[in-house]
Amino acid sequence: MNPNGKVLEYQSHRLAIAPMMDWTDRHCRVLHRMLTRRALLYTEMLTTGAVLHGDRARLMVFSPVEHPVALQLGGSDAADLVAAARIGEAEGYDEINLNVGCPSDRVQSGRFGACLMREPELVAECMAAMAAAVRVPVTVKCRIGVDDQDPEESLFQLVDLCASAGVKLFVVHARKALLKGLSPKENRDVPPLDYPLVWRLKRERPALTIVINGGIGSLDEAQEHLRHVDGVMLGRAAYHTPDILGAVDARIFGEAGGVSGLQAVEAYRDYLAAELARGTHLAAMTRHMLGLFHGVPGARTWRRILTVESVKPGAGLEVIDRALAAVSGFEAQGVPRGLEAGQAA
Numbered sequence: 439m440n441p442n443g444k445v446l447e448y449q450s451h452r453l454a455i456a457p458m459m460d461w462t463d464r465h466c467r468v469l470h471r472m473l474t475r476r477a478l479l480y481t482e483m484l485t486t487g488a489v490l491h492g493d494r495a496r497l498m499v500f501s502p503v504e505h506p507v508a509l510q511l512g513g514s515d516a517a518d519l520v521a522a523a524r525i526g527e528a529e530g531y532d533e534i535n536l537n538v539g540c541p542s543d544r545v546q547s548g549r550f551g552a553c554l555m556r557e558p559e560l561v562a563e564c565m566a567a568m569a570a571a572v573r574v575p576v577t578v579k580c581r582i583g584v585d586d587q588d589p590e591e592s593l594f595q596l597v598d599l600c601a602s603a604g605v606k607l608f609v610v611h612a613r614k615a616l617l618k619g620l621s622p623k624e625n626r627d628v629p630p631l632d633y634p635l636v637w638r639l640k641r642e643r644p645a646l647t648i649v650i651n652g653g654i655g656s657l658d659e660a661q662e663h664l665r666h667v668d669g670v671m672l673g674r675a676a677y678h679t680p681d682i683l684g685a686v687d688a689r690i691f692g693e694a695g696g697v698s699g700l701q702a703v704e705a706y707r708d709y710l711a712a713e714l715a716r717g718t719h720l721a722a723m724t725r726h727m728l729g730l731f732h733g734v735p736g737a738r739t740w741r742r743i744l745t746v747e748s749v750k751p752g753a754g755l756e757v758i759d760r761a762l763a764a765v766s767g768f769e770a771q772g773v774p775r776g777l778e779a780g781q782a783a
Contacts, residue, residue, distance in 0.1 A: 453660060453690045454478040454609070455683075456651060456673035457510045457537070457579075465713070466726040467504050470676065472705040473683035476691045479507045483537045485550070486513035489522040498529050501709065508533035510579065512540065512550040514560060516567040527572040534568060536561070538580040538596070541615035541625040552615035555584045558596040566603035579609040579651070582635055584617055589635055597639065597646070607647040609671055612636045626674075637666035657682060657689050664690070678729045699730045700766060707755065714754055721748040724757070731765045739764035 455462065455470055457480035467479045481500070488497055489511070500507055509531040513519050523534045538561055540551035554561050561578070568576045578600055583592035597608055613629040620628055631653050640648040649669035654660055660670040670690075676683055684697035697705075710723055724744040731737040743761035747753055 452476075452478060452649070452669040453686050454508075454649060454669060454671040455480060455676045456671045457482055457535075458673060458677060459483060459540075459542075461677055461726075463722075463726075464500050464504070465709075465718075465723040466677070467507065468501050468709050469702065469706055469723075469726050470680060470683055471501075471503050472702040473680060473697050474686040476687050476693070477683065478533070479504055480535065481507065481509050481531075483510045483512045483540060484522075486511060486515065486518035486522045489525055490518060494525070498526070500529075500531075502530075503709075505530075506532040508535050508577070510535040510537055512537045514549045514554060514557070514564065516564045519564050520567050520571045523568045523572050523576065527574050531574065533575045533577055534572060535577045535579055535609070536565065536568070538578055539611050539615065540622070541581075541584075541617055541620070542622045552581050552584050553617060555581055555587065555592055555596060555615070558592075558599045561596060562599035562603040565600050565605050569604040575607060576605060577607040577609065578605055579611070581611050581613060581615045582632055584615045587614070589614060589632060593635065593639060594642075597643065601643070601646060606645075607649065608639075609649040609651055609669075610636045610639065612650060612652040633663070633666075640667045657685055660690065677726075679732045680726075680730055681732065699734070700762070702730065703727070703758065703762060707758070710755060710758065719749075720753040720757060724748040734765050736765035 453476070455477055459482050462480060462482050467481075470477070470479060484497055498509070509526040511519060511522050511526070511534060513522065519536070526534050537551055538554045542551065565576055565578065578596075580593070580596055582589040593610065600608070612631050612633050612635065613625070615625050616629055633650065636648065636650045640646070647668045649671050650663050650667045651671035651673065654663065654670055654672055655675040660672065663670050681699045681702070684699070684702065687693040688696050710720070713723060714720060728741045728744060731740050740761045743757065743764065747757040747760070
C-alpha cells in the first residue's frame, strides 16, 4: 500500500511499459493510461542527483490517473538512493525501481546503469538500504550481463544477492550490454537476445517475480512469454504503436472490452486541455501520439498534421480535431489495418 492508501497488486501475469529516456514522460504515461487501466507504467530514469538537487516539481510530478506508476532511479550511493526513494514514496509512486541496465556513456561515467552488473554486491547493498527505508516495493531492472561476463553467472549472482537483500521482483532485459564499442541504440538491437535464460531464471527461482524485457513487439509474443515468466515489459512497440495497449486489459488481464485509438484520443482531450491551460506546448504532448493510428488509412496525414501544426504558436485542440478527421471516418467504419499491430513503425 502506498502512502496515499492505494494497494498495488503484483499479479502473476502482468504487463509493464518500459522506462525510456526522453520518451516516457508524464504526458506519454497519461496517454498510455488512456489505453490500459492495468499495465504498470514507469517513469524515465531519474538520477539521484536530479531527485535530490534538481527541479523536483518538474521532474517528479505525475497525474493521479497514472497509477500504478513506478519511479525508476539511477545511482550507486546507498544513502542517496535511500533519500531519493523516500522522496518517491512521499510523492505517491507505487514502486521504486533501480536501473542496472542502461548502457549509455553518460550513465557509466556516473557509476550507475549497466556497469553495475559488475558490482552485484554494491547493488544488493543499495537495494537492502532502500527496502528498509520505504514501504512500497523496491525492484531491479537489469541486463543478463555486460561485456565478457558469462550471463549464466552474472545474472544469477545479481538476482541471488538482491533477493537475499529483500528484492522480490526483477525486470530482465534479455541481452548483454556491450559497454565498449556499441552505442545505446546498438545495445538495444545488436547483442543477441537470450529469452531461454530468463525463462530458466524463473524456473529455478520460482519464488521470485520475473518480468522479461527486450525485443517484444506484440501482444501475441507477450502471451507466449507469459507461459514462462510472470510478466512482460514492452518498450518501443508500446511507444511506436501505442494502440496495441488498447487490447492489454482484455488479452493480458482477462477483462472485457478494449480501447480504440479514437476512444483514447477522446479520453486524452481533458488532459490536453488542462495542460494547455497551464502553458504546456501542444507539441510536447502530441509527439507521443504520432504512432497511435499506425497502419490505419489516413495515419500519414494524422502524423503530418500533428508534427507540423502542433509546434506553431498558440496551437490548441483544433489541431487534434483536424488530424483526427483524417482517420476517424475510416476507424469508425472498421476498415482493417494494413499492418499487424506492434510492427515497427
